[in-house]
Amino acid sequence: MTIERREFLLSAAIPLLTFAPFAKAAESLKFAELYKSRTVMGMAFADRTLQLAGKPVDLAGYMAPPLKPEANFFVLTRTPVSVCPFCDSDADWPADIVVVYVKKAGSFLQDGSAVSVSGVLQTGSKTDTDTGFVSQLRIIDAVVKRL
Amino acid sequence: MNPFPFVVAEWRHARGVLIAMALLIAIASAISLGVTSLERALRTASANAAGRFDLIIGAAGSQTQLVLTTVYLQPAALKLMPATVLAQLRADPGVVFAEPVVTGDSYAGFSIVGTSAALASDHGRLLLSSGRWFAGMQEAVAGSATTLKIGESYTPLHGSASDNLIEAHAHDGQRVVIVGRAAATGTPWDKAIIVPYEAVLALHEVKVGVAPKHALPALGLPAIVVKPRSIMDAYRLRNVYRNSETTAVFPAETLTRLYQTLGDVRALALWIAGAGQSLVLAAVLLGLYASLSARAQSLISLRAIGAGPLFVWLTLWLQVLGILLVGALLGLLGGWLLAFAGAGVLSNRLGLLLTAELTREDLLPLVWMLAAGTVASAGVAWRAYVKAPAQAMRSG
Numbered sequence: 364m365t366i367e368r369r370e371f372l373l374s375a376a377i378p379l380l381t382f383a384p385f386a387k388a389a390e391s392l393k394f395a396e397l398y399k400s401r402t403v404m405g406m407a408f409a410d411r412t413l414q415l416a417g418k419p420v421d422l423a424g425y426m427a428p429p430l431k432p433e434a435n436f437f438v439l440t441r442t443p444v445s446v447c448p449f450c451d452s453d454a455d456w457p458a459d460i461v462v463v464y465v466k467k468a469g470s471f472l473q474d475g476s477a478v479s480v481s482g483v484l485q486t487g488s489k490t491d492t493d494t495g496f497v498s499q500l501r502i503i504d505a506v507v508k509r510l
Numbered sequence: 511m512n513p514f515p516f517v518v519a520e521w522r523h524a525r526g527v528l529i530a531m532a533l534l535i536a537i538a539s540a541i542s543l544g545v546t547s548l549e550r551a552l553r554t555a556s557a558n559a560a561g562r563f564d565l566i567i568g569a570a571g572s573q574t575q576l577v578l579t580t581v582y583l584q585p586a587a588l589k590l591m592p593a594t595v596l597a598q599l600r601a602d603p604g605v606v607f608a609e610p611v612v613t614g615d616s617y618a619g620f621s622i623v624g625t626s627a628a629l630a631s632d633h634g635r636l637l638l639s640s641g642r643w644f645a646g647m648q649e650a651v652a653g654s655a656t657t658l659k660i661g662e663s664y665t666p667l668h669g670s671a672s673d674n675l676i677e678a679h680a681h682d683g684q685r686v687v688i689v690g691r692a693a694a695t696g697t698p699w700d701k702a703i704i705v706p707y708e709a710v711l712a713l714h715e716v717k718v719g720v721a722p723k724h725a726l727p728a729l730g731l732p733a734i735v736v737k738p739r740s741i742m743d744a745y746r747l748r749n750v751y752r753n754s755e756t757t758a759v760f761p762a763e764t765l766t767r768l769y770q771t772l773g774d775v776r777a778l779a780l781w782i783a784g785a786g787q788s789l790v791l792a793a794v795l796l797g798l799y800a801s802l803s804a805r806a807q808s809l810i811s812l813r814a815i816g817a818g819p820l821f822v823w824l825t826l827w828l829q830v831l832g833i834l835l836v837g838a839l840l841g842l843l844g845g846w847l848l849a850f851a852g853a854g855v856l857s858n859r860l861g862l863l864l865t866a867e868l869t870r871e872d873l874l875p876l877v878w879m880l881a882a883g884t885v886a887s888a889g890v891a892w893r894a895y896v897k898a899p900a901q902a903m904r905s906g
Contacts, residue, residue, distance in 0.1 A: 427745060428748075428760060428762075428763045429760065429762040429763060429765075429766050430564070430741065430744055430745075430760050430762055431557075431564075431760075431762050432553075432556070432557035432560055432761070432762040432765040432766060432769070433553060433554065433557040434762070438741060438745065440745075444745070444749075460741065460742060460745065462741055494564075495606075495737075496738070496739075496740055496741045496744070497739060497740040497741070498740065498741050498742075499740075499742075
């Protein structure tokens with residue numbers, strides 16, 4: 364009896380597990396390689412970043428504190444947004460942020476978690492319809508894995 | 511041959527036990543449904559209430575208190591930050607707007623919130639149900655859940671509603687007229703009286719400029735709500751204004767911590783309910799199995815009068831399925847009632863509008879239980895059917 368039930372539960376659970384689309388191999392991105400120059404006028408995307416726009420990519424980083432509750436996006440940063448009392452309030456921080464739009468809205472992991480994000484890269488200025496915020500670099504349809 | 515008359519006859523036979531079993535299934539299902547639905551309603555409502563507040567800046571101190579007092583109007587004496595912070599923020603190119611929120615007074619049990627019409631109306635997105643926005647220091651807009659009518663005038667009391675229970679501390683000589691009523695927002699601001707922030711500061715003997723638009727209070731401000739231009743600006747401002755004088759916080763940070771706690775509570779409740787469901791299911795199957803020896807005789811008789819093996823198995827199986835179905839349906843109804851009643855109670859307590867609803871995802875545990883029960887009971891019924899003649903031989 365128990366065998367039958369357990370097998371059934373297992374088979375019922377399989378479709379419930381989230382699975383990432385394995386359609387094409389994703390290119391691996393690094394924060395250090397996103398931009399080619401930083402000038403007073405702003406930052407220019409590296410050639411590879413522009414080439415990868417519209418293609419699936421992987422990027423690892425830290426989750427910033429959530430800007431909106433129950434949102435469908437979060438912010439990925441190169442270094443953790445620290446809560447340490449000795450860190451200075453650097454006005455230029457953070458240059459290295461990527462906005463990540465996830466497939467399913469909800470509460471995110473504890474901020475400061477190191478995560479790996481797989482999704483489609485988008486470049487260029489875009490205004491979020493819900494919040495009115497502008498962003499320059501995005502990963503959409505993302506699947507998030509805790510590292 | 512139709513198995514249903516037999517099934518119904520068997521049910522009649524053991525009415526009490528079957529009803530009890532169905533009820534147990536219903537209770538376990540209702541708890542898991544109700545808890546899931548309520549937790550989601552609470553998250554949605556509190557997130558909606560924080561919608562207008564992207565970034566809140568206050569004097570260095572508790573960030574949680576800053577959010578609770580500014581967004582949810584929980585009375586607390588916030589520390590004041592220098593008024594120059596407001597001018598600094600408004601001069602920042604990354605700031606769309608910066609508007610103060612000043613709490614602390616009340617009237618007739620309603621909090622008085624001093625802010626700008628721009629923030630209170632979410633820049634025109636939140637409409638008034640009647641009247642107009644305040645234009646001067648002696649005017650106010652009443653929230654939709656207050657009892658104040660347009661044209662009514664009042665004298666503000668110093669301190670929160672509970673501070674004035676025993677002795678009222680009126681701001682004598684002040685008369686404020688209600689000139690508008692806000693539409694319902696489903697947030698604690700519905701229970702507030704909204705006035706220009708300059709008026710609250712003036713009452714507390716803070717020098718304010720003549721033109722309310724560009725007034726700069728000398729003493730200080732408890733909270734400033736900021737709309738950053740870009741996501742980058744949001745994080746930059748949060749960083750810059752976390753210093754020895756001020757603190758900056760996204761309400762989402764506070765809420766996410768709350769949601770984690772809520773999620774833990776929900777997970778615990780679901781485990782308990784799930785364990786309950788499994789126990790009841792096991793009890794139903796055991797009961798079926800145990801009653802077989804008692805029913806072996808009738809099963810034999812059924813075979814003797816020419817019922818096929820499939821028919822006998824079906825009567826056994828349908829009996830269990832009936833209990834499960836009745837239990838699941840009652841559980842669905844109970845879960846909905848629980849969520850509905852809970853949402854009403856919590857809405858009153860928190861001043862948030864909770865709308866309880868059941869989604870397809872909530873029904874998953876119920877579907878699982880039904881599916882598991884269906885398969886398991888089919889197995890048990892089969893075993894029973896195979897064993898029954900042998901038992902009947904032994905006992906007969």
